[in-house]
Amino acid sequence: MKVGIVGLSQVGKTTIFSLLTGLEVDLFSQQHEKGIAKVHDKRVDILAKMYEPKKVTYATLEFFDTPALKIKDAKERTAVFNSIQNAEALLIVVRAFKNDAVPYPEVEKPVDQLKATLDEFLFRDLDVVTNRIERLENAKRKLEPKEEIELKLLKRLQEALENEQFLSKVELTEEEKKMLGGFSFATLKPTAVVVNVDEEQFTEKAYDTKEQIVNLCKENGFAYVELCGKLEMELNVLSEEEKMEFLKELGTEETGIERLSNALYSQCGLISFFTVGKDEVRAWTLRKNSTAVDAAGAIHSDLARGFIKAEIIKYEDLIRLGSEKAVKDAGLMKLVGKEHIVEDGDIITIRFNV
Ligand SMILES: Nc1nc2c(ncn2[C@@H]2O[C@H](COP(=O)(O)OP(=O)(O)OP(=O)(O)O)[C@@H](O)[C@H]2O)c(=O)[nH]1
Ligand SMILES: [Mg+2]
Structure with missing residues (x-):
């Protein structure tokens, strides 16, 4: 499963990409990267203790980092979404952490960042739909019956998008979904929102506009996770024991990155089955x-x-x-x-x- 990480500038996209994949990334290089992240599943650890196999293999997700979306900037939008054309799911990063040393994104309030990002999704899909409609309407030949059906469907989608409706909310038959498969619509993909909070917000479990963000996620069926990028970076360099100790102090058993990869996994409709033995204990991914x-x-x-x-x-x-x-x-x-x-x-x- 391929997941594209998107969001406004300086929200922590590359930091979270690096934490998920364990890859060291130069935050200043604007090159976007891809990498594999293991899905942390405690059951695999427990099975490994039982079988003491030569090899332990976790399920994985593949992540793609992207350049920042700029509000209503069609060129950037096309660049970002083209770079994750193959992504099957999207992870939106929103910044709540306060730090004046890090330039704030174009809009500061977390909920406004989320809305601006979702607008870019809508604009992207509207661009794609409109282009295709124009192409069909300007074809200098009679359309095939299949194309006529497609045109009608696309006009329905266009209307929904113009009314700021996500395509995931439009009722589509299996046949129609199949027809749309090649378009890679952003508003049809399983989506998770991660809010990057600072230590204080993490402890307080609160930040500005949280309630609105949580509600938006509920309304749209997005998974929602809070984590503190800075804290996760600190956790990352600790030994397994120190990490457990630190997490206990924080009143939790899992790191934010573990919670995030698990949330994404189920958001994408994936399940794990296991194979066990002396050679290998392994988690495998299947769709529900x-x-x-x-x-x-x-x-x-x-x-x-x-x-x-x-x-x-x-x-x-x-x-x-x-x-x-x-x-x-x-x-x-x-x-x-x-x-x-x-x-x-x-x-x-x-x-x-x-
Ligand atoms: N204080 C604090 N700083 C963070 C946190 N996460 C990221 N940063 C810092 O914020 C800056 C931007 O982080 P990046 O991960 O590069 O953000 P980005 O969204 O990839 O940025 P662009 O790709 O330039 O849009 C870096 O200097 C990070 O060190 C966090 O949780 N807390
Ligand atoms: Mg980046």
């Missing part, structure tokens, strides 16, 4: 409602091709009963066929024959 044969295919195409059955035990059962054998003895191992729907936390062994 995927089947056992999809799970096999995620591991290797051979496993999907030669799929016979899948053995499934539940993570909770394994932890509760202490061993695979105990789970089997309790009759809690399921042997399932291709079409069985995999659930988050399933531990899977594929039986196959190629």
